[in-house]
Amino acid sequence: MSITPSEPELSAVVGERRQLINLAYRLLGSVAEAEDAVQETYARWYAMSRPQQQAVESPGAWLTTVAGRVCLDMLGSARARRERYVGAWIPEPVPDRTEWTGGRAGTGPAEPADPADRITLDESVSMAFLVVLESMTPAERVAFVLHDVFRYPFAEVAAIVGRSPAACRQLASSARRRVRAAQAPGAPTAGQAGLVRHFKEAWEARDIAALVGLLDPGATMTADGGGLVSAVLRPVEGAERIAQYLIHIADKAPGLTLLERTVNGRPGLVAQRAGVTVTVAAFGVTGERVTRIWAVRNPEKLRAWGTDGEG
Numbered sequence: 001m002s003i004t005p006s007e008p009e010l011s012a013v014v015g016e017r018r019q020l021i022n023l024a025y026r027l028l029g030s031v032a033e034a035e036d037a038v039q040e041t042y043a044r045w046y047a048m049s050r051p052q053q054q055a056v057e058s059p060g061a062w063l064t065t066v067a068g069r070v071c072l073d074m075l076g077s078a079r080a081r082r083e084r085y086v087g088a089w090i091p092e093p094v095p096d097r098t099e100w101t102g103g104r105a106g107t108g109p110a111e112p113a114d115p116a117d118r119i120t121l122d123e124s125v126s127m128a129f130l131v132v133l134e135s136m137t138p139a140e141r142v143a144f145v146l147h148d149v150f151r152y153p154f155a156e157v158a159a160i161v162g163r164s165p166a167a168c169r170q171l172a173s174s175a176r177r178r179v180r181a182a183q184a185p186g187a188p189t190a191g192q193a194g195l196v197r198h199f200k201e202a203w204e205a206r207d208i209a210a211l212v213g214l215l216d217p218g219a220t221m222t223a224d225g226g227g228l229v230s231a232v233l234r235p236v237e238g239a240e241r242i243a244q245y246l247i248h249i250a251d252k253a254p255g256l257t258l259l260e261r262t263v264n265g266r267p268g269l270v271a272q273r274a275g276v277t278v279t280v281a282a283f284g285v286t287g288e289r290v291t292r293i294w295a296v297r298n299p300e301k302l303r304a305w306g307t308d309g310e311g
Helices: 007-014 017-028 031-047 050-054 059-083 127-134 138-149 154-161 165-182 189-204 208-214 239-252
Strands: 215-224 256-263 266-273 276-286 289-296
Touching (some): 007 059, 017 031, 017 059, 017 138, 059 138, 127 138, 127 165, 127 276, 127 289, 138 154, 138 165, 154 165, 189 208, 189 266, 189 276, 189 289
Parallel strands (some): 215 289
Antiparallel strands (some): 256 266, 266 276, 276 289
């Protein structure tokens, strides 16, 4: 005779979903892959017998441990896939929670996403931060995110990574150095919003001089089309070249609408054609200049952006 879990027990297990999605997204840089990792985690939980589940002292800790291990495995295989990726691979951008839509690519019209699946936006999901995470080894990334972002003690991190607490401490320390080396003093959100607005206006006006003035002389723009849509395959470097490229894009794509939107918790731009999102741009800002632009055009990474509510 099977025993049905009580409502509080079931609620406690299901209630971990948002935490797991948030963890997996930071570890994998992809909402779709994060959802797959969490689905696999729950599949392993429900594959256990009722007595096995009851023997788990903390279901939340168990789910986190399994999700961490699943993500670690996925990071290993992702590195090989990204070596074959067409052009640059940029982490999947996420919108503000009020603008989030759901529905995987190819599954029909986007539906409102389950609030439990939305990513909590903070500095640990800024595009600049995620790009640094991409430069780490899988073990470094998992140790660093679990300890420095989610505050798990190294003893628990060790159980997930499969190394000693001392080794995990070293991994996190190495990752921390990478983050410090890549970090530049950023602009306050309000200041970045104003800069992005001026950038949008200069782009719409085809004002190359204004764009150059807003860009740092050593700025870099990276685009991600994934081989599915047209995108420059190598980073565009230098304010003049970026400005010229942006004007070229604007001339080639009449009818493009630029919208100011929150991208990974920071002010960014969304380009839409006929109400459909075709590009999401995140910005790295130092002082009063744009230093980095990450333009995601791969439609598989834009499913959370849907269409403009006003379009």
